[in-house]
Amino acid sequence: MYIYDEYDRRIQGQRVTQFRAQMERYLDGQLEEAEFLPLRLQNGLYVQRLAPMLRICVPYGLMNSRQLRKMAHITRTYDKGYCHISTRQNIQLNWPQLEEVPDILEELLEVEMHCNQTSGNCIRNTTTDQFAGVATDELVDPRPYCELIRQWSTFHPEFAFLPRKFKIAVSATQEDRAAIRVHDIGLQIVRNDAGDLGFSVFVGGGLGRTPVIGSLINEFVPEQHLLTYLEAILRIYNQFGRRDNKFKARIKILVRAMTPEVFAEKVEQEWQHLRDGSATLTQAEIDRAHSYFTEPAYEPLDDAAAQAELDRLAGDNKAFSNWLKRNVRDHKKPGYAAVNLSLKPTGIAPGDITDRQLEIIADLADDFSFGEVRTTHEQNMVLADVRKSDLFDLWQKAKAAGFATPNIGTLTDIICCPGGDFCSLANAKSIPIAEAIQRQFEDLDYLYDLGDIDLNISGCMNACGHHHVGHIGILGVDKKGEEFYQVTLGGNSSNDASLGKVIGPSFTAEDMPSVVQKIIDVYVEQRTEEEPFIDTVNRLGIAPFKERVYAKAS
Numbered sequence: 001m002y003i004y005d006e007y008d009r010r011i012q013g014q015r016v017t018q019f020r021a022q023m024e025r026y027l028d029g030q031l032e033e034a035e036f037l038p039l040r041l042q043n044g045l046y047v048q049r050l051a052p053m054l055r056i057c058v059p060y061g062l063m064n065s066r067q068l069r070k071m072a073h074i075t076r077t078y079d080k081g082y083c084h085i086s087t088r089q090n091i092q093l094n095w096p097q098l099e100e101v102p103d104i105l106e107e108l109l110e111v112e113m114h115c116n117q118t119s120g121n122c123i124r125n126t127t128t129d130q131f132a133g134v135a136t137d138e139l140v141d142p143r144p145y146c147e148l149i150r151q152w153s154t155f156h157p158e159f160a161f162l163p164r165k166f167k168i169a170v171s172a173t174q175e176d177r178a179a180i181r182v183h184d185i186g187l188q189i190v191r192n193d194a195g196d197l198g199f200s201v202f203v204g205g206g207l208g209r210t211p212v213i214g215s216l217i218n219e220f221v222p223e224q225h226l227l228t229y230l231e232a233i234l235r236i237y238n239q240f241g242r243r244d245n246k247f248k249a250r251i252k253i254l255v256r257a258m259t260p261e262v263f264a265e266k267v268e269q270e271w272q273h274l275r276d277g278s279a280t281l282t283q284a285e286i287d288r289a290h291s292y293f294t295e296p297a298y299e300p301l302d303d304a305a306a307q308a309e310l311d312r313l314a315g316d317n318k319a320f321s322n323w324l325k326r327n328v329r330d331h332k333k334p335g336y337a338a339v340n341l342s343l344k345p346t347g348i349a350p351g352d353i354t355d356r357q358l359e360i361i362a363d364l365a366d367d368f369s370f371g372e373v374r375t376t377h378e379q380n381m382v383l384a385d386v387r388k389s390d391l392f393d394l395w396q397k398a399k400a401a402g403f404a405t406p407n408i409g410t411l412t413d414i415i416c417c418p419g420g421d422f423c424s425l426a427n428a429k430s431i432p433i434a435e436a437i438q439r440q441f442e443d444l445d446y447l448y449d450l451g452d453i454d455l456n457i458s459g460c461m462n463a464c465g466h467h468h469v470g471h472i473g474i475l476g477v478d479k480k481g482e483e484f485y486q487v488t489l490g491g492n493s494s495n496d497a498s499l500g501k502v503i504g505p506s507f508t509a510e511d512m513p514s515v516v517q518k519i520i521d522v523y524v525e526q527r528t529e530e531e532p533f534i535d536t537v538n539r540l541g542i543a544p545f546k547e548r549v550y551a552k553a554s
C-alpha cells in the first residue's frame, strides 16, 4: 500500500504547517473568503450547511489498522464520533471545527494520511476494485497502476488547475467493479493478442448534472505508455476544456462537443510528443510500484477441509449461511476468503461508521486479515484475506459490532449521499428515504429472492449517490420549496453501463417505500426464471413499471 518515503514525509509535513498558517490568517481576517477558498480546497476542506466537511484521501481504498485507529481517535476527538465512507473510497468528516482542521491534518500525518487532491480542480483519488489483488477473476493486480497514477498526479504542476475535478478508475476484471465507464478516465487492464499488458481507455464518462457513459478512445495503450497517454488526455482537456461555465467544464462535455473520434485524434497527436519521453514507464519503475503490493504471508491451507467445516457450520446456522452467501467472496488463495463488512444496517446512514466500530474493524483486521482493510465505492468495507477456518469467529464478532448485515448487493445495500441532513447543496433529504426503503424490505428471505439490485440515492443533481447508474435511482428534487423524489430505472455502472430513465413525475418522501415496492412487484410477476432485476427492466422497458407505479388506486 501507499507508504510515505522521506520526500512524502517532508512535503506533507510542510503542507500541514503551511495550512495552519493559512487558517490562522483566515480566522484573523487577513485572508478573504475568496482567497482562502483555493487554499482550503487543496486540503480537502469544504464549507457546508451545518459544519465544514473534510475529505480524507484513501488511495485506492486501502488502509491499515493503525490508520483506522487514528480515524477512530479523530472522529471521537474532533467530530461527532462517526465518519462516512464515500463512493470514491475516501473518508469524510461531516462535523469538524474549522479551526481544528490543521490539528486533524497533523494527526493524519502521523499515520501517513492526508487530504491532498480530495477537492479542487485536480486529479482526485484513483479508485479500483475493492477485491484487487485477491480476486479470482482479475488479469493482474490493478493497484500498482493506481499507485503509479497517484505518484504521477499528486502535485503535478501542470494539472493542479484543471477546468474541473478529474476522476480516474482502474479495473482488471471482466466484470467491472470500479464503474470505469462513469469516470473522466476509465482504464480497463487487458492483454493483446501478443500477450502484452496494456489499457483500454474510456474517456468522458461521469455523473452529476450531465450524466454520460464514457467512450472507448483507445483499445490498447501498452503498459509502459500509461502515464504519457494519460498526460496527453489531460493536456487536451486542460487546453480545450471550458473554463467559462462551471457546468460545462468537465471532460465529458469536451469529448461530446468534439466527438470521441476527434478527441481521440487530438490525444493521439499530442501523445506523439510525449510518447517515449521521460514519463515512459521502465520495467524497474513498474516493478517498484508492484513492490508496494507484495502478498501477505499466506499460509498453505487445506481448502477442502476448511470448506467442509464451513458447510457444516452453515448447515446448522441459517444466519451464518446467509452471511456466507451474501457477504463472503472467493479468494485466489486456497483456504482464504474476502469478507464484506456491511455498513448498511437499517437505521444507520449508509456508509456511516462510528469511532468504536473503526476500532473493532482495526482489531478484526489485525486478528483476521493481515492488518489491512479496504473501503468500497458502494460505501462498505472489506477484509480481503480471511482464513476460511476463521469465518465463523469473524462473523460473530462482526455481528456483535453491527456490520454483519447479510445484504451485500441486495436492495438494502443502498448507495446514498448525505443529502439534506448534512449537505448545503441538497434539494431533499436522502438518508431517511434509504431508511424507509430498508424498513420496507426487512424480510431477508424476500430480499434474497429478489437477488442483486442496485438502489442508489442522491439528494441533488450532483449525483454523489450515483443515482443515474442505480438499477433503481432516486433523486431528490425541489418543487416550490418542498422535497420530492424522481425515480429512474435501468441504470447500470457495470460492463453494460447505462443511465437510468426517468419513469415520470416525482413522488413525496412518504410515497417512496411503496413506489419501490410496486416496481419490485412488477419484477417479481414478470421475471423469467433466474432473471436478475436489471435484465427484466432491460427486456420489458420502463412502461410496465410506470403503469403500476402511477396506477390510480381503485
Ligand code: HEM
Binding pocket: 046, 048, 053, 084, 085, 086, 087, 088, 092, 182, 206, 207, 208, 209, 351, 379, 416, 417, 418, 422, 423, 424, 425, 462, 463, 464, 465
Ligand atoms: C456533504 C458533502 C458533499 C458535498 C458538498 C459534495 C459536493 C459535490 C458536488 C458539488 C458534486 C458535483 C460535481 C460535478 O459533477 O460538477 C459532487 C459530485 C460527486 N460527489 Fe459529492 N459532495 C458531498 C458528499 C459526497 C459524498 C458523501 C459522496 C459519497 C457518498 C460523494 C461522492 C461524489 C461523487 C462520486 C461525485 C461525482 C459524480 C460524477 O461522477 O461527476 N460526495 N459532489
Ligand code: SF4
Binding pocket: 417, 418, 419, 420, 423, 424, 425, 426, 427, 458, 459, 460, 461, 462, 463, 464, 465
Ligand atoms: S448529491 Fe447533492 S445533496 Fe448529495 S451530497 Fe452530493 S451535493 Fe450533496
